[in-house]
Amino acid sequence: MKHFFQYVCLVILGLLLSGCGYNEIQSLDEQVKAAWSQTLNQYERRADLVPKLVNSVDAYMSHEKQVLTQVTEARAQVGQIKISAQDLDNPALMQRFAEAQNQLGSALARLLAVAENYPQLKSDGLFRDLLTQLEGTENRIATERQRYVQAIRDYNVFIRQFPNLITAKVLGYSTLDNYGMDRASELMRDPEVRFSQ
Secondary structure, eight states: OOHHHHHHHHHHHHHHHTOOOOOHHHHHHHHHHHHHHHHHHHHHHHHHHHHHHHHHHHHTOOOHHHHHHHHHHHHHHHHHHHOGGTTTTHHHHHHHHHHHHHHHHHHHHHHHHHTTTHHHHTTTTHHHHHHHHHHHHHHHHHHHHHHHHHHHHHHHHHHHHHTTHHHHHHOOOOOOOOOGGHHHHHSSOOOOOOOOO
């Protein structure tokens, strides 16, 4: 009878543990890391394209060195910040990474605006190809960030549900901040529009 009782307890315990969500938490955690890794892949692709873009523009814009310098410096800052999926729980590093990416994006926007003033540059095939690649990269980054946001949402929803939240707390899992939430007010500000006269 004692062995029967132990067997029943083990079966009940096994059933309870199979419904605790541990395996699903692991799966969702890995999805978040994979989504972030793919986002980093696209950021790296952009960073690799920038020197090629700058070199192609440099020949045409010798007197626009300040813009080229800003792009080059922003690209260097992006390259100095090494981040991986394991760094998702380091808010300071994630903040520095986001700031560096924003600076590079702003510098690229200024470079492209200045490049509009050079018709011979706009007609150059290499420059057009690089712009197409850069535009495609920016779209890929946006897509991967959206997938990352979705992966975090799925993860956060799952570990906040009962009984999964008990397993998550016992194992030290907590919700993750969504991309950009720490800069929400900055991202929602109205853009400044100036028309040249």
